[in-house]
Amino acid sequence: MEFILGAIGIGIGILTLIFFNGRILGISGIIRGFLQSPFQENGWRFFLIVGLVISPIFYSLSSPLPTFEIITSPAILVIAGFLVGVGASLSNGCTSGHSVCGVSRLSPRSIVATLIMMATAFMTFNLIKFLF
């Protein structure tokens, strides 16, 4: 059930932005645009980022936020963040922009990007698990 409810939230979030603001919800592009010029075009990027950052407050009104540990080491986290950043910027999209928005519009670029992203993520995780 939580998987279905989650999908509805993700879908409605994406459609709110395209129906009203006429924009694709692609987080990496939004972060890059925001850092380059924070308040241009009504500052919609700033408000979207604020919405994401404060979303746990709204969630916690309905049920307690689950706690968890991130077990990845600091050095690996910096490297992972760097690769995700360079990769999203080079391919012009990440999980939200390519894998959800792009695939739902049947964009050939996004379909190819999603298949490669998924395949390399599955391979990286399992290779590391196998090696260590």
Next chain:
Amino acid sequence: MNHLLKLTALLSGIVFGFGLLVSGFYNPNNVLAFFDIFGDWKAGLMITFVLSILISAAGFRFIKNRSLSFTSQPINLPDTKQLDRKLILGAALFGIGWGLAGICPGPGLVLIGSLKAEVFYFFAGFIPGIFIPSFLNRK
């Protein structure tokens, strides 16, 4: 009108973030368990992924022939068709990073409020990373 667009962007972020929280996508451990196909595979996020694509597809179909949004904003849809080396290399690098930590940018932003040091390590790599391609291009 200006204020309405700020409000809809804010709501979009809150609802999208809520979806990431409810589905568990925001938790890197769940994402890594989703990658663990040969072990204790947690495939549930696949339901979230496929269903969110179907919901978005219905919406994008609805606005396909419109050029303006409900608030008369131009609708910006990328129309690049070219499958180039940058796309393929970028997607591969992204996948390696995602497979290493189970964090992608959306869940990363949702996690900021947790003030976990780990989230800031991720962004310490991510933010310089997104500017590297345009920096190299300039030369």
